[in-house]
Amino acid sequence: MTSQKKYELYRGMLLIRRFEEKLTELCAGGKVPGMVILCTGQEAVAAGVCGALEKEDVIISNHRSHGHLLAKGADPNLIMAEIYGKSTGYNKGKSGTLHIAAPEVNALCTTTVVGGGIPIVVGTAFAQQYNKSGSVSVCFFGNGAADEGSFHESLNMAALWNLPAIFICENNVYSGAQRMEDHTKVKDIATRAIGYDMPGVVVDGNDAVAVYNATVEARERCLAGEGPTLIECKTYRWRGHGESDHQVYQPKDEIACWMERCPVEKLQKELLDEGFITRQEVLELENEINKAVEESVRFAEDSPWPAPEDALEDIYA
Amino acid sequence: MQNISMGQAVAQALSEEMRRDPSVFMAGEGIGVGIHDSPLMPTYGLLQEFGPGRVKDTPVSEAVIAGLAVGASVLGLRPVVEVMFFPFFTLASDQIVNHAAKLRYLSGGKSAFPMVVRIKAGAGFGAGCQHSHNLEAWAAHCPGLKVVMPGTAADAKGLLKSAIRDDNPVIFIEDMGLYFFPTPVPEEDYTIPIGVADVKKPGRDVTVVTWSKMLGTAFKAVGPLAKDGIDIEIVDLRTLLPLDKETILNSVRKTGRLVVLHEATRTGGFGGEIAALAAEEAFEALKAPVKRVTAPDIPVPFSPPLEKFYLPDEAQLIQAIKDIVKA
Numbered sequence: 001m002t003s004q005k006k007y008e009l010y011r012g013m014l015l016i017r018r019f020e021e022k023l024t025e026l027c028a029g030g031k032v033p034g035m036v037i038l039c040t041g042q043e044a045v046a047a048g049v050c051g052a053l054e055k056e057d058v059i060i061s062n063h064r065s066h067g068h069l070l071a072k073g074a075d076p077n078l079i080m081a082e083i084y085g086k087s088t089g090y091n092k093g094k095s096g097t098l099h100i101a102a103p104e105v106n107a108l109c110t111t112t113v114v115g116g117g118i119p120i121v122v123g124t125a126f127a128q129q130y131n132k133s134g135s136v137s138v139c140f141f142g143n144g145a146a147d148e149g150s151f152h153e154s155l156n157m158a159a160l161w162n163l164p165a166i167f168i169c170e171n172n173v174y175s176g177a178q179r180m181e182d183h184t185k186v187k188d189i190a191t192r193a194i195g196y197d198m199p200g201v202v203v204d205g206n207d208a209v210a211v212y213n214a215t216v217e218a219r220e221r222c223l224a225g226e227g228p229t230l231i232e233c234k235t236y237r238w239r240g241h242g243e244s245d246h247q248v249y250q251p252k253d254e255i256a257c258w259m260e261r262c263p264v265e266k267l268q269k270e271l272l273d274e275g276f277i278t279r280q281e282v283l284e285l286e287n288e289i290n291k292a293v294e295e296s297v298r299f300a301e302d303s304p305w306p307a308p309e310d311a312l313e314d315i316y317a
Numbered sequence: 318m319q320n321i322s323m324g325q326a327v328a329q330a331l332s333e334e335m336r337r338d339p340s341v342f343m344a345g346e347g348i349g350v351g352i353h354d355s356p357l358m359p360t361y362g363l364l365q366e367f368g369p370g371r372v373k374d375t376p377v378s379e380a381v382i383a384g385l386a387v388g389a390s391v392l393g394l395r396p397v398v399e400v401m402f403f404p405f406f407t408l409a410s411d412q413i414v415n416h417a418a419k420l421r422y423l424s425g426g427k428s429a430f431p432m433v434v435r436i437k438a439g440a441g442f443g444a445g446c447q448h449s450h451n452l453e454a455w456a457a458h459c460p461g462l463k464v465v466m467p468g469t470a471a472d473a474k475g476l477l478k479s480a481i482r483d484d485n486p487v488i489f490i491e492d493m494g495l496y497f498f499p500t501p502v503p504e505e506d507y508t509i510p511i512g513v514a515d516v517k518k519p520g521r522d523v524t525v526v527t528w529s530k531m532l533g534t535a536f537k538a539v540g541p542l543a544k545d546g547i548d549i550e551i552v553d554l555r556t557l558l559p560l561d562k563e564t565i566l567n568s569v570r571k572t573g574r575l576v577v578l579h580e581a582t583r584t585g586g587f588g589g590e591i592a593a594l595a596a597e598e599a600f601e602a603l604k605a606p607v608k609r610v611t612a613p614d615i616p617v618p619f620s621p622p623l624e625k626f627y628l629p630d631e632a633q634l635i636q637a638i639k640d641i642v643k644a
């Protein structure tokens with residue numbers, strides 16, 4: 001990987017990190033309605049996967065979506081406004097944080113029904129194959145979602161039809177308050193790929209470069225007509241399931257241990273060591289990103305609420 | 318009398334029934350160790366008391382959670398399984414709709430399926446339409462199921478006990494908006510029969526048929542209407558299936574006017590069934606058209622002003638009542 005590409009992944013992760021940290025702060029201050037679910041600590045998955053995609057490639061996201069959306073190029077202002085429930089948000093306040101769709105960047109659907117996005121990606125990949133569009137579809141889901149029937153049906157059919165689909169299992173150790181070993185017997189979700197005769201790959205989900213490389217390879221397979229790949233990214237969520245979760249079931253030393261393995265700092269260090277950036281440039285970049293995040297909050301807060309009757313619109317095409 | 322919330326009343330019914338009957342067990346996502354371990358939640362403390370053999374935290378797998386109940390119940394256990402939010406009923410629905418509801422019939426009356434599916438329901442907590450979608454009319458459209466939707470903590474306790482002791486599959490729907498407010502609940506072991514509605518407030522002029530959280534909304538209309546000399550009778554349905562037609566018809570025959578109030582969306586909602594019942598069997602008593610006060614035909618929107626617009630409120634109820642009293 002070129003240092004330039006690495007820098008782009010780093011930059012993308014930094015934006016996600018600051019965006020999520022800001023939301024933690026806003027939630028603590030009671031500024032944001034509803035349940036807010038963050039991907040702090042998991043930035044390398046979003047950045048690495050989306051960094052390997054083209055604009056026409058489709059992503060389908062889950063409840064932990066902010067990173068996926070930002071990495072796919074969605075506008076932080078419009079995401080933040082949607083999280084606030086404002087009329088200027090991506091979906092006019094109808095979806096909120098949990099269901100943001102940004103078709104502008106082919107982030108077609110965020111579903112908070114666990115496992116709900118996996119069959120949809122079979123459909124988008126089918127359309128891409130049907131239209132010979134030369135693009136691929138990616139679905140993000142958690143380790144918990146791999147226990148749903150939808151996961152198994154989807155992988156089977158995608159493999160059977162050689163669809164250009166990439167299944168990204170973001171294994172952050174937990175599914176709600178359950179640890180992986182309390183919800184499945186397998187050690188690696190990736191091993192389930194064997195049952196559907198597709199490649200199943202395990203990568204370090206805190207290493208954006210490793211995630212990127214695995215995705216590039218899977219994408220090439222898709223485009224060569226060789227069918228789907230299941231990629232399991234081993235990572236960890238630093239925060240609770242949602243911001244109102246006090247993490248009583250997450251051992252403190254476990255959190256600390258994973259925070260040591262910060263994906264953002266990892267790439268920053270590599271870029272500094274390679275001499276591609278200087279400390280000064282890191283500070284400048286951080287400044288720029290902080291400003292962008294502050295701007296998204298300002299945009300959201302200054303935006304008007306939707307009119308109550310707007311609720312009646314957008315039901316049918 | 319104790320003052321407890323509906324969440325606590327459910328927990329009490331569950332623990333008392335589990336103590337009483339060793340064939341009762343529970344399964345669901347996060348019912349043992351959840352992400353919100355609060356004493357107000359309906360399964361709080363049950364894992365500690367009954368252990369992981371009877372309080373089973375499951376993977377995120379609604380289809381098999383429901384199937385577990387079907388299979389375990391036909392062999393004589395009494396499963397109480399939980400669907401975390403009403404929209405996820407759809408993932409469990411093959412086992413509930415095509416199996417639990419029909420297998421007794423298909424056995425020619427030889428088998429029984431004594432199971433309870435508890436579902437957390439209701440809008441108003443800013444989670445949007447994939448967490449909030451009241452589908453009770455779907456469930457009530459399945460002969461073979463019983464559908465219970467209590468509006469008070471005291472009813473929840475007595476009805477859940479009946480549901481667990483019932484030999485049929487019971488869908489037991491709890492509005493999360495009622496989990497957090499303490500109301501008086503008898504301390505002793507009591508049951509409330511399934512299939513019996515309750516006149517929560519007698520009145521002269523208009524019958525309001527409602528259920529679940531909207532019961533509270535109906536009560537909010539009582540005072541303002543009384544100022545205008547309108548005295549409403551509030552019928553809390555409590556059970557949708559089997560439907561207590563007599564209580565509804567008796568009330569409508571007495572007042573001559575009917576308004577149905579429910580949180581679910583209008584078209585295809587269970588309010589239509591109540592209106593049809595009145596039209597078919599109490600037409601001669603009606604002095605005015607039947608009115609429905611419901612959510613509009615839209616998914617539950619996220620944004621606070623939109624979600625507020627979605628939820629039926631007492632102002633809409635008062636208006637509907639005034640409209641038909643004038644008529």
Ligand SMILES: Cc1ncc(C[n+]2csc(CCOP(=O)(O)OP(=O)(O)O)c2C)c(N)n1
Pocket residue numbers: 063064112113114115141142143144145146172174175176241346377379401405408
């Ligand atoms: C069908 C369905 N069942 C249950 C839930 C409630 N729920 C939301 S997230 C979650 C855990 C999902 O874990 P995982 O897929 O590993 O994703 P993570 O939250 O760890 O990112 C559960 C059970 C849901 N949203 N959808």
